[in-house]
Amino acid sequence: MADADISQTVDVDLDSDDVVTVETLNDEIADLIDDQTDLNHDYVVGDVSGCRDSNGHVHFDLVSGEASIHCVLFGFRRSRASIEPEDEMRVAVRGDLSFYEPQGSCSILVTDVVDMGESDYSQIYAENKQLLAEDGLLADERKQPLPELPRTIGLVTSADSDARVDAVTALHNRYPDVDIKIQHASVQGPDALQELMSGVATLDEDASVDVIVVTRGGGADKTLRVFNETPLCRVIANTDTPTAVGIGHEDDRTLADEVADHRFMTPTHAGEIVPERAALEREFDQLSTTLYTAYQTTVVNQLSAHATVLDNAYQSTVTARLQELGASLDHATERHIEAELLSLESRLETAYQTLQQEKEHEEELEETVEEVRDEAETEAQAQIEATQRRYRLVIAGLVLLVLTLAALYLL
Amino acid sequence: MTQETPISDKVDRIETIVETLENGDVSLEEAEELHEEGQTLLEALQDDLDIGDGTVIEQ
Numbered sequence: 418m419a420d421a422d423i424s425q426t427v428d429v430d431l432d433s434d435d436v437v438t439v440e441t442l443n444d445e446i447a448d449l450i451d452d453q454t455d456l457n458h459d460y461v462v463g464d465v466s467g468c469r470d471s472n473g474h475v476h477f478d479l480v481s482g483e484a485s486i487h488c489v490l491f492g493f494r495r496s497r498a499s500i501e502p503e504d505e506m507r508v509a510v511r512g513d514l515s516f517y518e519p520q521g522s523c524s525i526l527v528t529d530v531v532d533m534g535e536s537d538y539s540q541i542y543a544e545n546k547q548l549l550a551e552d553g554l555l556a557d558e559r560k561q562p563l564p565e566l567p568r569t570i571g572l573v574t575s576a577d578s579d580a581r582v583d584a585v586t587a588l589h590n591r592y593p594d595v596d597i598k599i600q601h602a603s604v605q606g607p608d609a610l611q612e613l614m615s616g617v618a619t620l621d622e623d624a625s626v627d628v629i630v631v632t633r634g635g636g637a638d639k640t641l642r643v644f645n646e647t648p649l650c651r652v653i654a655n656t657d658t659p660t661a662v663g664i665g666h667e668d669d670r671t672l673a674d675e676v677a678d679h680r681f682m683t684p685t686h687a688g689e690i691v692p693e694r695a696a697l698e699r700e701f702d703q704l705s706t707t708l709y710t711a712y713q714t715t716v717v718n719q720l721s722a723h724a725t726v727l728d729n730a731y732q733s734t735v736t737a738r739l740q741e742l743g744a745s746l747d748h749a750t751e752r753h754i755e756a757e758l759l760s761l762e763s764r765l766e767t768a769y770q771t772l773q774q775e776k777e778h779e780e781e782l783e784e785t786v787e788e789v790r791d792e793a794e795t796e797a798q799a800q801i802e803a804t805q806r807r808y809r810l811v812i813a814g815l816v817l818l819v820l821t822l823a824a825l826y827l828l
Numbered sequence: 829m830t831q832e833t834p835i836s837d838k839v840d841r842i843e844t845i846v847e848t849l850e851n852g853d854v855s856l857e858e859a860e861e862l863h864e865e866g867q868t869l870l871e872a873l874q875d876d877l878d879i880g881d882g883t884v885i886e887q
Contacts, residue, residue: 592879712859
């Protein structure tokens with residue numbers, strides 16, 4: 418059956434005629450599996466691991482001891498299966514063995530799943546968790562706060578892994594200035610436990626490290642089990658330096674997560690250990706603006722208040738002074754008027770006196786004139802009377818004369 | 829506050845200063861002192877941001 422591929426390797430001297438391609442080999446394996454009825458069992462028992470939904474189909478690994486085989490429960494069969502498989506369940510699966518030639522992998526195409534209770538490992542996991550809980554290592558009270566801005570981060574992860582790249586990138590994307598010290602450690606396999614513990618302990622002794630980050634990418638549940646080992650959990654829980662652990666995918670949980678001071682979901686989420694520098698700068702700029710505005714407003718309000726007080730004080734002072742001056746002016750005016758009146762009164766009195774004296778003098782003069790006049794009149798009257806008497810005498814003489822003459826004449 | 833004072837405490841203090849100023853119950857002298865304290869804290873916060881060189885050290 419190997420002859421079909423010989424023509425494709427004519428340029429290579431392999432010292433054999435039995436040479437095939439992967440395609441041929443996989444075809445041969447597929448034929449063997451299809452023809453081998455001994456491989457068709459009613460049920461296969463094992464523990465469910467790495468159970469996930471993909472396009473409506475359930476994929477999981479069926480694990481027993483160190484062995485595992487991939488299983489798939491197609492969507493159209495899910496409703497007919499006795500149960501839905503879940504991680505850490507012990508199940509018996511019925512199905513057909515299938516060889517997937519493109520990848521050379523063997524799977525069970527599951528037709529039914531029967532619950533057989535908890536898996537062996539779930540019991541171990543529960544026991545480990547109980548031990549850690551009894552020692553108080555799961556208590557929230559003992560968790561340390563992470564530094565709000567770590568200067569140096571200690572990273573324990575696998576060298577040259579995607580997890581290392583993702584974690585470093587995530588940290589520097591959020592805070593480019595942060596220094597990172599990396600302790601390489603196997604994250605699965607026989608050396609993983611010792612190297613992980615050693616890595617954590619080494620970084621814990623480094624005074625420059627502000628927070629220790631332990632991370633690895635996703636994988637089969639079985640490969641993550643080292644992170645449920647109590648020695649590693651105790652080392653992580655008992656560090657003086659705050660710790661953060663992110664193992665596997667979003668839905669993977671390990672005991673290392675639970676004893677750590679902080680859990681993040683995946684290596685890509687390691688960045689949440691540090692703040693985002695750009696956000697801090699924006700926050701500080703906003704604070705600066707707010708502070709300046711508050712100060713400016715306070716100064717303007719205070720100056721305005723002072724100006725108002727000053728205006729009021731000035732107005733009060735001016736008003737009071739004006740009132741004083743007004744009062745003084747009124748008083749001075751009154752005194753001036755009084756003095757003027759006194760002066761006028763005095764002058765009037767003097768004038769009156771003078772007038773009175775003049776009047777008296779005039780009266781005296783008038784009296785004198787009157788007296789003179791009276792005297793003159795008396796004298797004139799006397800003269801007149803004297804004259805009249807003379808005239809009367811004359812007249813009488815004349816009359817007498819006339820009479821005498823008349824008498825004479827008559828006679 | 830010192831350089832070792834946590835960032836959050838400095839931010840809290842600045843926010844308290846802003847609230848005090850906004851309440852308006854401070855004199856001009858007090859306002860100036862508070863503003864200077866806030867400015868000093870902001871400068872310290874800017875200094876706090878410069879924590880390292882972004883070095884990756886493989887051990």
